[in-house]
Amino acid sequence: MIEMTLVMGLLITLVLGFVDFGYAFYQWNAAAKAVQIGARLAAVSTPVAEGIPLEAGAPASTSDVGLPVPAGQYHYYCTATALGIASCMCEAGTCIDITADQDAFDRIYYGDDRGLEECGVVLPDNRGGMCDFFPGIEADEVRIDYFATGLGYWTRPGGPVPTISVSVVGRPFDFFFLAFADITMPSMLSTITGEDLSTSF
Numbered sequence: 001m002i003e004m005t006l007v008m009g010l011l012i013t014l015v016l017g018f019v020d021f022g023y024a025f026y027q028w029n030a031a032a033k034a035v036q037i038g039a040r041l042a043a044v045s046t047p048v049a050e051g052i053p054l055e056a057g058a059p060a061s062t063s064d065v066g067l068p069v070p071a072g073q074y075h076y077y078c079t080a081t082a083l084g085i086a087s088c089m090c091e092a093g094t095c096i097d098i099t100a101d102q103d104a105f106d107r108i109y110y111g112d113d114r115g116l117e118e119c120g121v122v123l124p125d126n127r128g129g130m131c132d133f134f135p136g137i138e139a140d141e142v143r144i145d146y147f148a149t150g151l152g153y154w155t156r157p158g159g160p161v162p163t164i165s166v167s168v169v170g171r172p173f174d175f176f177f178l179a180f181a182d183i184t185m186p187s188m189l190s191t192i193t194g195e196d197l198s199t200s201f
Contacts, residue, residue: 016177024173024183027136031168031188034134038108038166039190041129042144046104047162047194049076049088049146051097056152056160068150069160075147080105084117084139093148108166109139130166141171151193165191 047053055074059065075091078100086105088098106114111122111129119131131137145165152161168188 020175020178023176027134027173028185028188030134031137031171031185032190034130034137035166035168035188035190037128037133038130038142038144039164039192041108041111041127042164042166043192043195045107046101047146048078048086048101048104048108048144049095049097050099050101051076051088051095052146052162053159054096055148055162056154056156057096059154065154067154069148069152069154069156071148071150073148074160074162075145078105078144078146080109080139080142082138082140084109091145091147105139105144108144109142134168136174137168137171141168143167143169146194160194162194163191164194165189 042048051074056069059067072093074093074095076088076095076098077091078086078088080086084106086100086102088100090098103114106117107129109129109131110117110119111132112126113121113123114129116123119129119137120135122128122132130142143166145167146162147165148160149163151163152159166189168185171185171188173183173185
């Protein structure tokens, strides 16, 4: 009985630890997939930062027309509140407009069925958003960056070609048994080059 008591305590601790470790690993993988999907959606849809289409407009000098938009010309980052209300800020460069397109943020977060504002459910023929691949993610844990890396050229008809990073920040791991543990997930990040940023998505 004494031996069984000692062994069972250790065995139960190990089993519960394995369960929590496995669930944490699932969350890690789901977050990684969510940022990949978010970056892909951001690359082909209307930018959350509404100033992006204007960034390849008239340069400071007419002699620069047709030359690459220099790296560091702009850097917007967009986040949301806990209620999902999007906002954008100017991180660096000379950002033209820092207002946020709420519909564009919702498209990245919820996917094509953003009007339902429901995670984990994708209607037929619709594309899933970040929260469909990682239902536990909150809107205020998503960050979307648009920045110039020297791609695109001044007065390009389709606007600039930003590099886009989508990340999950400040997301704590959820545990079943280690409820006292407050461990923040490392920042997940996926970076992709913008393609046809268009409202026709």
